[in-house]
Amino acid sequence: MAHGNNNNGSARSVSTQDFNERVKRALVDKHDPQPKAKPAPRRFRTGAPNSAD
Structure with a gap:
């Protein structure tokens, strides 16, 4: 594995400012x-205008 963390496809939280x-x-x-x-x-x-006759 390239990364040591176990994410399992879940989204990471991001601050509003970031x-x-x-x-x-x-x-x-x-x-x-x-x-x-x-x-x-x-x-x-x-x-x-057109007449209605």
Whole structure:
């Protein structure tokens, strides 16, 4: 065995501060996944409304 501890596949606890530091390091070089959204153009009716005949 490479490691002396007996983990048996269980998760190890991570402190909140350690988790936040890991996330910051992982996201350092990532770009913003959602580009700035442009507002949708407004489409107004230019013709006469349809009659119900």
